Each structure stands twice: as C-alpha cells, then as structure tokens.
Amino acid sequence: MRKDISIPEVSGVKVAAILENDETLEDKVWTVYLINQNKSDLETVLIVSEGNSETQKTSTLRKKIDILPAQSIAKIEFLQDELLAFENKFKVSYFLNHTLYHKDFIFEANSISEKQATQLQLIDKIGVLAQ
Numbered sequence: 854m855r856k857d858i859s860i861p862e863v864s865g866v867k868v869a870a871i872l873e874n875d876e877t878l879e880d881k882v883w884t885v886y887l888i889n890q891n892k893s894d895l896e897t898v899l900i901v902s903e904g905n906s907e908t909q910k911t912s913t914l915r916k917k918i919d920i921l922p923a924q925s926i927a928k929i930e931f932l933q934d935e936l937l938a939f940e941n942k943f944k945v946s947y948f949l950n951h952t953l954y955h956k957d958f959i960f961e962a963n964s965i966s967e968k969q970a971t972q973l974q975l976i977d978k979i980g981v982l983a984q
Contacts, residue, residue, distance in 0.1 A: 866887070866889055866890070866945065866954070867958075867982055868885060869981065870883045870884070871979070875931075882932075884930070885902075886928055886929060886976070887943075889923060890924065890975060892923050892924070895947040896920055897919065898917065898918040898920075899915070899916075899945070900929055900944065901915050901944040902916075902929065904939035905939055905942075906962065916929060937966065939962055943959075945957075945958060
C-alpha cells in the first residue's frame with residue numbers, strides 16, 4: 854500500500870542554473886548543474902528534464918551519472934534562451950547509502966534571469982537555484 858512506503862526527504866542535493874561564458878558560441882549561456890553537498894557519493898543518478906509553456910513542450914532528455922562524488926557538481930545541460938520562458942523541470946533520482954531518493958526540481962517560467970541570479974555559496978558562482 855502507498856501509506857506503507859517511506860519516502861525520505863532529499864537534503865544536500867540542489868539543481869542550479871549558472872550563467873557562464875561559452876567560448877565556442879562566444880556568448881553567455883545558462884548551464885544547469887547538479888550539486889551534491891553530502892559527505893557521501895550519490896550513486897546511479899538518473900535525471901529526466903523537460904520544459905513546458907502554455908502552448909509548447911520540449912523533448913524529454915535523460916541523463917545518467919554512475920557516481921557523483923561527495924561535495925561535487927556535475928553539468929546536466931545547457932538551456933537555450935528560448936527555453937527560459939518555459940517551466941523547466943528536472944526529476945532527479947539517486948541512491949545514497951543504499952536508500953533511493955527522488956525530487957522534482959523546478960525552475961518556474963522566467964525565473965532564470967540575470968535579475969534573479971544571486972551568489973551561490975555552494976559553488977561560488979552567480980546563478981539561480983531550482984525550487
């Protein structure tokens with residue numbers, strides 16, 4: 854039964870959009886990162902991302918990270934400027950100490966912007982954290 858399933862609360866894991874210079878494009882781009890602040894590695898990390906607006910939907914992207922070491926970050930994807938007006942959802946599942954965790958991290962539409970960006974002490978960069 855559903856009431857018998859224990860779902861642990863996610864802590865120490867964040868998703869952030871960071872504005873970075875891209876030398877290839879010679880422009881600034883928003884890059885999404887997964888941040889592991891835990892003192893243990895995350896294992897078998899699965900990330901499913903998608904964006905939605907009132908009239909459009911992006912394709913679904915999937916990414917697997919075998920191990921995300923403790924106190925580290927991993928690049929997930931770049932967000933094109935057109936997608937910043939979408940609600941962008943990152944569904945993250947992983948094992949930590951043999952326990953399965955899951956959380957949906959959401960960037961509301963238009964929440965990723967230079968106006969909303971703040972100093973992220975987690976990785977010492979300017980960016981926006983997902984809710």
